[in-house]
Amino acid sequence: MAKKGATKGKAQSExxxxxxxxxxxxxxxxxxxxxxxxxxxxxxxxGDSFPVRVGFAMHAKFFGGRGKNKISIEIxxxxxxxxxxxxxxTFELDCQPNVTIDIDARIEGxxxxxxxxxxxxxxxxxxxxGDGYRIVVDEKK
Numbered sequence: 001m002a003k004k005g006a007t008k009g010k011a012q013s014e015x016x017x018x019x020x021x022x023x024x025x026x027x028x029x030x031x032x033x034x035x036x037x038x039x040x041x042x043x044x045x046x047g048d049s050f051p052v053r054v055g056f057a058m059h060a061k062f063f064g065g066r067g068k069n070k071i072s073i074e075i076x077x078x079x080x081x082x083x084x085x086x087x088x089x090t091f092e093l094d095c096q097p098n099v100t101i102d103i104d105a106r107i108e109g110x111x112x113x114x115x116x117x118x119x120x121x122x123x124x125x126x127x128x129x130g131d132g133y134r135i136v137v138d139e140k141k
Contacts, residue, residue, distance in 0.1 A: 016065030016095045018122045018130035027057045027104045036102060044136045051111035052137055060103045060122055062129070065095030072123045073105075077116050084110055112137040 025040030038059055045054050058073070073088045089105050112118065114137075121132030 013067030013069055014065050015069050015124035015129060016062035019063050020061040021133045022059050023056045023133060027059050046138055046140045048140055051113045053109050053111050055108040058105045058107060062101045064097050069093045069095050069124050074121050074123050076119050115139060
């Protein structure tokens, strides 16, 4: 007898763990080793006026999990309000236990509406995969 809630014939997926998430100006990959190099890592953006439009590179490292997982990137303000969903990338990862997957993405023209501390997080099945990355956006002084 099948256990209640079990799906017959369907492989169960399990989201990976987020090991690293950072923002920077650019990322390059060594063609021989595939090692990533991040240029201009930052956690603060200053603008002359709001909204402050920002383009950046993102590097994320995931570990483990199982099966196909759809991972999205979310940016939220300090009150938890999600912003820019239509501008942010989504990734399909084929996860395996004890395997690391790196993702590099370029994100352009994100309009931060006000001075605040924003959280950038990876999401799988509506759940955050970690604490994410904090970025302070404020006016130039």
